[in-house]
Amino acid sequence: MEYVHDGVLDERDGYIRVSDEVTTTTTTTTSTTEIHDEETNQPIMAKSSERLPGTSNRIRTRDDGCCSVNFVKYVLHIYNVVLFLSGLVVGGIGIWTVISKHSYVSLMTTSTYPTLAYALIVAGVLAVVGSWLGCGGVTSENRCVLLIYVFVVMLVFVLEAGVGALARLYEEQVGPELKMNLNRTFLENYSMRSRETSAIDQMQIEFKCCGALRFEDWLVSEWHKDEDVLKDGVVVPESCCKTPTPLCGRRDHPSNIYFTGCIYKFLETTKDHLIILGAVGMGLSVLELFGIVLGSCLYIKLRHDFDD
Numbered sequence: 001m002e003y004v005h006d007g008v009l010d011e012r013d014g015y016i017r018v019s020d021e022v023t024t025t026t027t028t029t030t031s032t033t034e035i036h037d038e039e040t041n042q043p044i045m046a047k048s049s050e051r052l053p054g055t056s057n058r059i060r061t062r063d064d065g066c067c068s069v070n071f072v073k074y075v076l077h078i079y080n081v082v083l084f085l086s087g088l089v090v091g092g093i094g095i096w097t098v099i100s101k102h103s104y105v106s107l108m109t110t111s112t113y114p115t116l117a118y119a120l121i122v123a124g125v126l127a128v129v130g131s132w133l134g135c136g137g138v139t140s141e142n143r144c145v146l147l148i149y150v151f152v153v154m155l156v157f158v159l160e161a162g163v164g165a166l167a168r169l170y171e172e173q174v175g176p177e178l179k180m181n182l183n184r185t186f187l188e189n190y191s192m193r194s195r196e197t198s199a200i201d202q203m204q205i206e207f208k209c210c211g212a213l214r215f216e217d218w219l220v221s222e223w224h225k226d227e228d229v230l231k232d233g234v235v236v237p238e239s240c241c242k243t244p245t246p247l248c249g250r251r252d253h254p255s256n257i258y259f260t261g262c263i264y265k266f267l268e269t270t271k272d273h274l275i276i277l278g279a280v281g282m283g284l285s286v287l288e289l290f291g292i293v294l295g296s297c298l299y300i301k302l303r304h305d306f307d308d
Contacts, residue, residue, distance in 0.1 A: 069298070069301050069302065072294060072297055072298045072301065073138050073141075073298065075294060076134060076138045076291075076294050076295065076298060077135065077138060079134075079290060079291055079294060080131040080132075080134040080135050080138070080291075081131070082287065083127055083130060083131040083134070083153070083287070083288075083291060084127070084128055084131035084132075086127055086284050086287055087123075087124045087125070087126070087127025087128035087130075087131065087156075088124065088128065089124070089280070089284075090120050090121075090123050090124035090127060090160065090280060090284060091120070091121050091123075091124020091125060091127075091128070092124070093120060093124075093276065093277070093280055094117045094118065094119075094120030094121035094123075094124060095121060097116075097117040097120070097273055097276075097277065098114065098117045098118070098121070100273075101113070101117075101270075101273065102114075103198065103199045103202055104199055104202075104203060104266070106195050106196050106199050107182060107185050107196065107199050107200070107203070108177070108178075108181075109177060109181045109185075110177065112166065112170050113170070113174075113270070113273075113274075115166075116163050116166055116167055116170070116274075116277050116281075117277070119159050119162065119163050120159075120160075120163055120277065120280065120281065122159060123156050123159035123160050123163070123281075126152055126155055126156045126159070127153075127156050129152065130149055130152035130153050130156060130291075133145060133148060133149040133152060134146075134149045134153075134291070134295065137149050138298065141302055143299055143302050143303060146295055146298060146299045146302070147299060149295055150291075150292055150295040150296055150299065153288050153291040153292050153295065154288070154292055156288050157285050157288035157289065157292065159281075160280075160281045160282070160284050160285035160288065161281065161282065161285040162281070163277060163278070163280075163281035164277075164278045164279070164280075164281030164282030164283075164285060165278075165281075165282070167274045167275075167277040167278030167281060168274075168278045168282075170274060171271055171274045171275065171278065174267065174270055174271065174274065175267055175271075178263055178266065178267050178270075179263065182212045182262075182263050182266070183211075183212035183213050183217060183263070185200075185212070186200060186211060186212040186217065186218075186221065186262075187212075187217060187220065187221040187222060188221075188222055189222075190221060190222070190223045190237070191222065191223040191226065192222055192223075200237075200239070200262075201237065201239040202239075203262050203266060204237070204239040204240055204258070204262060205239050205244070207262050207265040207266060207269075208242075208258050208260070208265075209240075209258050209260045209261055209262035209264075209265055210236055210240035210257055210258040210259065210260070210261070210262070211236070211240070211261050211262065212261055212262055212263050213261040213263060214259070214261050215235075215236055215240060215252065215257060215258070215259055215261075217261075218235065218236045218237065218240075219235065223237070232247055232250070233250050234247060234249040234250055235249055235250060235251075235252045236249040236252060236257055237249055240257045240258055241256060241257050242255075242256060242257065242258065
């Protein structure tokens with residue numbers, strides 16, 4: 001009985017030992033499966049996160065840090081709204097400049113002034129288009145669209161900065177240019193060319209002036225050499241009169257005609273417009289620098305995500 005009892009004990013001991021081996025094997029298999037699962041899931045998480053330096057159990061997501069992908073996207077969305085509004089402002093100022101001074105462009109010898117206005121209109125249109133491109137690229141995280149967006153914003157920056165610089169330079173040159181050429185335009189082109197004639201009449205009525213420098217200039221103009229003008233005894237065009245009526249230019253009295261030359265008021269308003277164009281161009285060009293930096297930053301961050 002003792003032998004059998006020992007045998008039973010031996011069998012039980014053996015059973016216990018086998019159970020321990022089974023338990024150990026099961027635990028090892030479970031651990032291996034968990035490690036395999038972690039290795040399988042690691043590539044999936046690589047695009048959206050990475051392990052922090054010096055740690056083994058904490059992961060850095062796209063929301064971590066002050067310059068995370070999601071933070072840059074959020075700032076870019078706000079920036080694109082501002083860019084859209086600035087595009088409307090820039091384009092509106094360009095259109096206002098063209099409309100308000102379009103008729104006087106023919107009286108200038110250079111095309112610098114209208115070129116500045118048209119350049120602002122183009123910059124405004126590009127800014128509006130760029131803002132929509134930026135919103136689409138940021139939302140979809142499309143690197144190709146973001147790259148186009150950055151180049152568009154760069155072009156807007158170049159246009160606006162160029163307009164600001166040229167407006168500042170032309171502001172210094174427009175005075176001598178008008179003094180040299182405006183009087184000659186009045187004397188040689190009035191009644192000879194319909195476009196210039198209409199512009200001069202409109203200028204004299206709007207600015208309440210007469211002649212380029214003074215009203216006596218009309219006495220030596222090509223207009224005054226006309227036989228009909230000499231026959232009627234007209235001294236100045238009807239647009240010089242305070243109350244324009246047929247043949248009102250016969251009487252050159254201060255109560256009847258304006259004595260001030262048009263160049264002074266025209267030069268003043270032209271310089272004011274150039275100051276506005278320069279301030280808008282240089283001021284808003286700084287805004288585009290933020291767009292270039294933010295767009296480039298997001299492009300680089302998305303590239304690293306895809307590369308991982």
